[in-house]
Amino acid sequence: MTATEMRPDAAHALIAARAPRRWGAWYVAEHRFRGMKAYTQTVIATGIGSPLMYLFAMGVGLASLVDANVEQNGLAVSYLVFVAPALLAMAAFEAAAEEFSYPIMLGFKWNPIFTGMGASPVTPGQIIDGQVIAVTVRIAVTSGLYYLFMLLFGAVPGEFGWVSLGSAVLTGLAFGTLLMAYVATLENDSGQIAMVMRFLVLPLTLFSGTVFPLTQLPWFLQWIGWLSPLWHGTELGRVVSYGHPEPAWLSIVHVAYLLLLTVVGWMLARRVAARRLNR
Template identity: 45%
Template sequence: MSIAAQRDRVADEGGVDHGAVARRARVWGWWFVAEHRIRAMRAYVASWVAIGVGSPFLFLLGLGLGLGLLVDANQGAQGVDGVPYLVFIAPALSMATAMQTAAQENTYGVFGGFKWFPMFFAMNGTPIGPAHIAVGFQVSVLVRVLLPLVAFSAVMIVFGIGTATGALLLIPIGLLLATAAGFAVMAWVSTQTEDRGQLSFVERFVVVPLTLFSGTYFPLETLPAFLHWIGWISPLWHAAELGRSALYGAELPPVMLLVHLGYLVLVALVACLLSIRTFRRRLDK
């Protein structure tokens, strides 16, 4: 008997209308998983809020009053991309934080769900299926990412960095980036059955290089031509370009707007399908 059939059989037993409960779980199972993780976050909500709110302020203050002053003094009135360095870097920092947070949550969180505290197997023993688990986990990650994104936008609005409308638009752009990066990391981590130190490679050899070579701290065009491809395949670069266009009106042809959005959506969809496929293989054995 398949695992799905066993779940149906268990659901139909007893005096409670377990069939209705099972049908509800098949529709809203992803939210049940997300709610479980969101409730678990309450254990470290103080540090979560402190880091999520404090980091944007310190990043923008440090780079704006430190490195930004040096860059602006050297560049003169034209600044970088026609704006002060702080305005240029602010949307990219917001996007980089969203990507880093999503990658971190999907590394040890996903691996632990299979290996160290195998809650995924427990969830799969209910009417909740592998697709629910993968999607629900990612929804909870977006909740985690939302706080720093809102904090970044709030700091930009308070200090007059760009436009208020543009600062608010950074939130959905950052969530789209976090979805793409999160599912991409999840798709790989969910294939790992043992931790031999390779999980730390995600941060060291993927997230950090992408942050450095995706036009975060300087325009991509200033890099040697043979390094431009890193930015082209990086979801961070596409999100940063969208963010700059939203925040201060950086020039962005309509075709490139579609390219940036399309690339992020494509990565998110493909990585999501790969994640669900791997989850199903590991859980429905």
């Protein structure tokens, strides 16, 4: 059907939907930002408080107990330098876990604003895209603040350290989009999200080669790290932050793996949302 064969009201509708078809995801992100305003102070406070505490406790306090230098593949660095990229990735990872869990359940179920958006020209896929955009910005802000404190603590010796910001955000997205896809399938939350937080998020932050090298784990537990986006993100951060020696192919694997999880999670979430909002 071409516009000339169309009745005027249909042609009018075609024009009216042009902007939402193109920019719908950004409108959704705009909405989410407005919602985040309610807890901006919390975001800023944790964004400042948590790097201060962690860098001090781990990098200064714990570092005085553990061997002053951590040696991996022949390169020795201070514990602060070793742990800082991990803390950065962890902060992004945890922020993503927060933003892609309860707020998604809220939008689908508890205060079904996604249903409301779905009645507008915006599509379910755009609703998901909008969440990803908004949360990416939110993680970037948290990571940016963290990175500033890392600089202040002198924890980033390498000149390409700032690239670890990107790897941290990607770590958050790799885990977060999958979490969002899972949460979108939940008809009811009878503790599943809390279980994910306790038995997935928390253990992953500890056993992903973050506060100690993955090789310190018994061999039969090391697979946790290989599967964990946090390990890949942390290792990548270490490469750019202080030139952690690892083969180039492994760095490529880190990037590819994180991208793959992000894309898979994102696409799954779009599919689940499309099914859920079209009933």
